[in-house]
Amino acid sequence: MVLLRGIGKRVGLRLLAALPALFGVVVLTFLLMRVLPGDPAVFFASGPNAGQEEIEMIRRELGLDQPIPVQLLRYLGDVGHGNLGRSLTTGQPVLADLRNRLPASLELTFTALLLALSFAIPLGILAALAQNSPLDHGVRLLCTLGVCVPTFVSGLLLIYAFYFLLGWAPDPTGRIDIFASQPPTVTGFLLVDSLIAGDLEAFGAAAGQLVLPACTMALFVLAPLARMTRASMLAVLSSDFIRTGEALGLSRKRVVLIYALRNALLPVITIMGIVFSTMLGANVLVEKVFSWPGVASYALDALLASDYAPVQGFVLLMALIFVAVNLTVDVLYGLADPRVSIG
Amino acid sequence: MKITRRVVFAGSTALVAAGLGNGEAMAQSRAETLRQVTGNTINTLDLTMPGSTRESFGLSMHIYDRLVAFGRKPVPGGHVFDQANIRGELAESYTISPDGLRFTFKLRRDAKWHDGSPVTAADVKWSLDRHVTANSLAKAQLQIGSLVSPEQFKVIDPMTIEVSIEKPDRLSLMDLCVPYAIMINSTLAKKHATPEDPWAQVWMRENTAGGGAYTIETFKPGEQVVLRRNDAWKCGVDGKLPFFRRIICQTVPEAATRANLIERGDADLSIDLSASDIPGLQQRGRVKVFSVPITNGFTHVAFNSRMAPYDNPKVRKALAAAMPYEDMFQASIFGRGARLFGGTWTDAPPTPAFPQPMPHKTDLALAKTLLAEAGFPNGFKTTFSFSAGLAATNEPLAALLKESFAKVGVEVEIQKMPDAQFNTLQAEKRLPMFVDGATAWLPEPDYFLRLYFTRDQRWNFSNFNNAELNALTEAAQFEQDKAKYDAACTRMIAILGEQVPEVLLWQPNHEAVMAPTISGYTYWYYRQIDFRDLVRG
Numbered sequence: 020m021v022l023l024r025g026i027g028k029r030v031g032l033r034l035l036a037a038l039p040a041l042f043g044v045v046v047l048t049f050l051l052m053r054v055l056p057g058d059p060a061v062f063f064a065s066g067p068n069a070g071q072e073e074i075e076m077i078r079r080e081l082g083l084d085q086p087i088p089v090q091l092l093r094y095l096g097d098v099g100h101g102n103l104g105r106s107l108t109t110g111q112p113v114l115a116d117l118r119n120r121l122p123a124s125l126e127l128t129f130t131a132l133l134l135a136l137s138f139a140i141p142l143g144i145l146a147a148l149a150q151n152s153p154l155d156h157g158v159r160l161l162c163t164l165g166v167c168v169p170t171f172v173s174g175l176l177l178i179y180a181f182y183f184l185l186g187w188a189p190d191p192t193g194r195i196d197i198f199a200s201q202p203p204t205v206t207g208f209l210l211v212d213s214l215i216a217g218d219l220e221a222f223g224a225a226a227g228q229l230v231l232p233a234c235t236m237a238l239f240v241l242a243p244l245a246r247m248t249r250a251s252m253l254a255v256l257s258s259d260f261i262r263t264g265e266a267l268g269l270s271r272k273r274v275v276l277i278y279a280l281r282n283a284l285l286p287v288i289t290i291m292g293i294v295f296s297t298m299l300g301a302n303v304l305v306e307k308v309f310s311w312p313g314v315a316s317y318a319l320d321a322l323l324a325s326d327y328a329p330v331q332g333f334v335l336l337m338a339l340i341f342v343a344v345n346l347t348v349d350v351l352y353g354l355a356d357p358r359v360s361i362g
Numbered sequence: 363m364k365i366t367r368r369v370v371f372a373g374s375t376a377l378v379a380a381g382l383g384n385g386e387a388m389a390q391s392r393a394e395t396l397r398q399v400t401g402n403t404i405n406t407l408d409l410t411m412p413g414s415t416r417e418s419f420g421l422s423m424h425i426y427d428r429l430v431a432f433g434r435k436p437v438p439g440g441h442v443f444d445q446a447n448i449r450g451e452l453a454e455s456y457t458i459s460p461d462g463l464r465f466t467f468k469l470r471r472d473a474k475w476h477d478g479s480p481v482t483a484a485d486v487k488w489s490l491d492r493h494v495t496a497n498s499l500a501k502a503q504l505q506i507g508s509l510v511s512p513e514q515f516k517v518i519d520p521m522t523i524e525v526s527i528e529k530p531d532r533l534s535l536m537d538l539c540v541p542y543a544i545m546i547n548s549t550l551a552k553k554h555a556t557p558e559d560p561w562a563q564v565w566m567r568e569n570t571a572g573g574g575a576y577t578i579e580t581f582k583p584g585e586q587v588v589l590r591r592n593d594a595w596k597c598g599v600d601g602k603l604p605f606f607r608r609i610i611c612q613t614v615p616e617a618a619t620r621a622n623l624i625e626r627g628d629a630d631l632s633i634d635l636s637a638s639d640i641p642g643l644q645q646r647g648r649v650k651v652f653s654v655p656i657t658n659g660f661t662h663v664a665f666n667s668r669m670a671p672y673d674n675p676k677v678r679k680a681l682a683a684a685m686p687y688e689d690m691f692q693a694s695i696f697g698r699g700a701r702l703f704g705g706t707w708t709d710a711p712p713t714p715a716f717p718q719p720m721p722h723k724t725d726l727a728l729a730k731t732l733l734a735e736a737g738f739p740n741g742f743k744t745t746f747s748f749s750a751g752l753a754a755t756n757e758p759l760a761a762l763l764k765e766s767f768a769k770v771g772v773e774v775e776i777q778k779m780p781d782a783q784f785n786t787l788q789a790e791k792r793l794p795m796f797v798d799g800a801t802a803w804l805p806e807p808d809y810f811l812r813l814y815f816t817r818d819q820r821w822n823f824s825n826f827n828n829a830e831l832n833a834l835t836e837a838a839q840f841e842q843d844k845a846k847y848d849a850a851c852t853r854m855i856a857i858l859g860e861q862v863p864e865v866l867l868w869q870p871n872h873e874a875v876m877a878p879t880i881s882g883y884t885y886w887y888y889r890q891i892d893f894r895d896l897v898r899g
Contacts, residue, residue, distance in 0.1 A: 057782025061789045063413035064820075071820065074789070076497055077412045107413050109583035110405035110567060116584075175618060183622045190628045192614050193585065197397065310614045312585045320403075320584075323751070325782035 057325030104328030113332040122207030124313035131236035143248025162242035174308035251283040292348035395608040408566040410498035419541040420890025426544035426572035441884040462530030475547040475573040488548035496561040500542040507537030547571040655700035655869040659801030664823040678862040680732035693758040702866035714851035716807035741771020747796040749784035807851040808838035824863035
């Protein structure tokens, strides 16, 4: 009970503290976009006879003919009402676009993170237990390779090998086979929705599409996770309580997996939070290569077109997610190490 | 036999088919479905809205009909559009009065909108009124063909409409064929009009009110758009229905993936593969490639003719002689296009056609002489810009140009800019020299030259202002005498040859890569696919 109350209090305080930061993010992105030299009206006024008149028309429609402070106030008012504006690139309201696309990004990122963790933690532990052995060097090599090869290269290579040459993977275009029927949207996560609908065929199709992009991303983040696990395990394994445990004749398995691992997990959780947030924003290349309809590629397209509203909406969304992830990490801390949440 | 996913899938389909007896129907539905992959996005269902993308133009050709349509003519491997041969689309037939001032359109008696209601002259009148009245892209476009006021459109009877103009205009009829000139189900649209939005422009962005060959099944901008054939469509050539029942237009951002999909046979058609992939695809021979130079466009290097030193025609001519044309042509687009340099004429071009090869070739000695005459014996410093979106073709071009210009003392700083920034600086006429492409919907020489080389407007890339050219293009539009018109066009092209506001480089190929079973592809001036033309098998 004390533990839960502590966590609740921390969550409330953190959320309050996040508000000024979010406000700052909104204003800063707004101003940054206006400083960029591109004019969205000119970019989108590209019809075969688009003259000054059309450019002015788009400017008026976007409110760009107003002075910047007025634009900012209007934008803040809109954001306060939950209206993030309209994207010129897709012609849809930004909120609707983000709502449709965020589950795609989250589904991919969660899968990739799970995949990465399920390899990284065992590999990190093994490497720590057999320090400087060939196994340790093998893990180091794998991590180095994973982090050295840019995701678009490994993504394209995987596509070339498993789709183009071998034909094992489904065509790398989006979240579900284009000819398969999509399950009715409940959560937006196709894996979950297809299970809710009881449609195993759709589940298989969606899972099949996930494999290559998730592997590409997991490979990239294997290194920080595995290396952190190893380093942290090494530190813990040489500490007094482990020696005590061993001296008391506890089994090796119990010492490593229960006492050492739990204590070694704190820094891994920290790095996991950072890795997750980075993956969500930085997986733009993976999304592009696999035609994944996620938020990062959406924001990149908008940025290239100087399409203000989607970029601002995306940055705000990312800020919210960072806040949420940091909170989760804090809560997880509390669970991994009860000392953290007391006081 | 190699066991691949495809074989396993085909095998399991066959098993299911044996059990259920619908396998044939499934296979047939795939055969009658066309899957197009593209890197771009359709961003509105109403292409006349400012900001609509080129892909939106293509979509509207299928959802909406126009009164009339351009014909097409065969070329090796496919077809290209033919603006000299205009057929009725929603109109069954049309007549032009002898004085060229009145066009009378007879509508098809059996034509229906998508909701099943019959097409009437009142709908056509409302649509045309919308185009010349509402603030939209159609307004500027119809102006080009002297269509400016609702008074010009008269309902004669429920199946006949008359369009009149003040003086004979070569472009009026053609202007009714362009993508913007859509015909709208006015009863449906009016239901969604509001006092602030009398032309239902807000509603039509997200909804359709047409009668074209296809209807929209799924519309997910940035992901996919699925079209379903309208089996009640009567406006095709000889009243024929399109072959494909279903069209999937899927956005696949990565060009290499698009190429893989087509080569593996999973997708059927793409028109935006990267130029460097196409020779390989052609060589391996698993796909069909239809290449045709974009006859209504050109790639060019523009000089800002009102900015020093490019306000001096001699400087422009000098740089035109310093360009390594052939090397640029090979490095930039792998020679896949038609050359617009190396013309052999001097004073007047051999034909009134535009674009045609201009009389420029690489001649460094001439360039040096001209620069010295212009007062720059030691050259000068300048910048050369291009947009990042076209870096694949323009980066090698820029490097070659820089190297060659250095030989005549002109030091070039290459500026690669994000697309939006490039377009903004270009529209504000703040770039001294840059490379870009240009196309015209109505590829008549006078229109082309008026659009790209006259007036203070966005597409006058070189900020060119030549009194003689201005007068010639103004007059030519209304010139009815063919010989006089041709003479005027010849003179206009000669002026470009003398003044060199832009150096024309080439017409790049429009490359449509498709499954070997697809035929009937047509190159259209708006550079999108017309699915109504395509057939499998």
